[in-house]
Amino acid sequence: MAGTTKEAMMGRADDEATDSFELPGVPDAFQRLWTPHRMAYVKGGQGQFKNKDECPFCVAPARPDEESLIVHRGESAYVVLNLFPYNPGHLLVCPYRHVPDYTDITPEETAEFAELTQTAMRVLRKVANPSGFNLGMNQGEAGGAGVAAHLHQHVVPRWGGDGNFFPIIAQTKAITQTLDEVRKQVADAWPAR
Numbered sequence: 001m002a003g004t005t006k007e008a009m010m011g012r013a014d015d016e017a018t019d020s021f022e023l024p025g026v027p028d029a030f031q032r033l034w035t036p037h038r039m040a041y042v043k044g045g046q047g048q049f050k051n052k053d054e055c056p057f058c059v060a061p062a063r064p065d066e067e068s069l070i071v072h073r074g075e076s077a078y079v080v081l082n083l084f085p086y087n088p089g090h091l092l093v094c095p096y097r098h099v100p101d102y103t104d105i106t107p108e109e110t111a112e113f114a115e116l117t118q119t120a121m122r123v124l125r126k127v128a129n130p131s132g133f134n135l136g137m138n139q140g141e142a143g144g145a146g147v148a149a150h151l152h153q154h155v156v157p158r159w160g161g162d163g164n165f166f167p168i169i170a171q172t173k174a175i176t177q178t179l180d181e182v183r184k185q186v187a188d189a190w191p192a193r
């Protein structure tokens with residue numbers, strides 16, 4: 001990918017907003033490109049969120065979907081677009097309860113957590129045609145969790161060659177697609193119950 005193209009694509013990025021941010025993974029150009037412009041997520045540095053008032057995953061459901069980037073609300077858990085995606089369409093499945101560990105959720109919550117993960121994959125396949133996925137939970141700060149205090153499952157769509165730079169969806173669509181638009185696309189494709 002030519003540097004000029006990359007620079008152009010990253011034109012909207014706000015370096016300061018992301019560079020100081022300890023991302024839950026390996027930082028790369030995606031985070032810069034996808035820097036939000038009005039998201040009430042995490043601001044002013046990272047740190048681990050000890051109480052619910054400052055926990056982004058507790059705060060999000062209290063806000064409108066468009067603002068919180070929520071794509072689906074279930075009974076015990078919800079699905080939200082990651083503000084700092086590894087790839088376009090990177091979703092997070094979060095229980096509403098502020099618990100840190102996978103062993104903390106009840107059998108009922110676990111069932112819905114799994115079901116939402118499956119549906120997230122189906123929806124992403126439908127709207128973005130990924131050729132693979134990474135699923136996972138980082139447990140604890142040592143496990144690499146960006147927000148260790150609140151359990152969340154990553155659902156990351158993968159395309160061949162996306163490790164180098166942008167996958168097909170990004171080259172054709174996401175360059176001009178805002179997080180708002182991606183959110184709406186995924187939310188609209190989410191099956192009604």
Ligand SMILES: [Zn+2]
Binds near residue numbers: 052099
């Ligand atoms: Zn929380």
